[in-house]
Amino acid sequence: MLLRGFLIDQNHQGKRIAKKALQIFPEFAKGIFPNKDSIVLAVDVKNMIAKTLYTKTGFQDKGIHKEGRSGLMEIMEYRLDKMNMDMEKGNEIQSINMRVFRLFE
Numbered sequence: 001m002l003l004r005g006f007l008i009d010q011n012h013q014g015k016r017i018a019k020k021a022l023q024i025f026p027e028f029a030k031g032i033f034p035n036k037d038s039i040v041l042a043v044d045v046k047n048m049i050a051k052t053l054y055t056k057t058g059f060q061d062k063g064i065h066k067e068g069r070s071g072l073m074e075i076m077e078y079r080l081d082k083m084n085m086d087m088e089k090g091n092e093i094q095s096i097n098m099r100v101f102r103l104f105e
Contacts, residue, residue, distance in 0.1 A: 001033055001080075003041040022057035030080045037081035042066060042073035051076075 008018045029039060043050045045065065054076050055061070064075040 001029060001036045001039050003039055006041070018053055019057060022053065026058065026078055026080055037079065039078040039080065041076050042068060043076060044068070044070060045072045045074045 006018070006022075008021075026039060029036070039059075040062075041054070041059065043054060045051075051061075051074065057078075059076040059078045062075045062077050066073050066075065
């Protein structure tokens with residue numbers, strides 16, 4: 001699965017919303033797309049804040065660089081196939097949705 005964009009409105013940056021969202025996103029994604037085994041994204045190699053955030057939330061540098069519209073991009077991946085999915089699917093989605101809503105309280 002390709003994560004094409006992820007941003008937090010400038011007025012809400014610095015509130016740890018991005019970190020919280022990325023921490024629950026893999027479980028949410030696996031619940032919606034159970035046949036997918038990874039989330040892949042590209043991040044500007046100069047964007048150290050984003051790279052650090054992605055690394056802290058479980059994404060790994062794949063050692064691949066591609067030229068993007070705005071310069072050199074680093075490919076990162078989060079492996080979903082290693083997640084422990086022992087909750088019942090319906091309860092899992094409800095639990096994730098509640099956590100997503102709490103991000104904006």
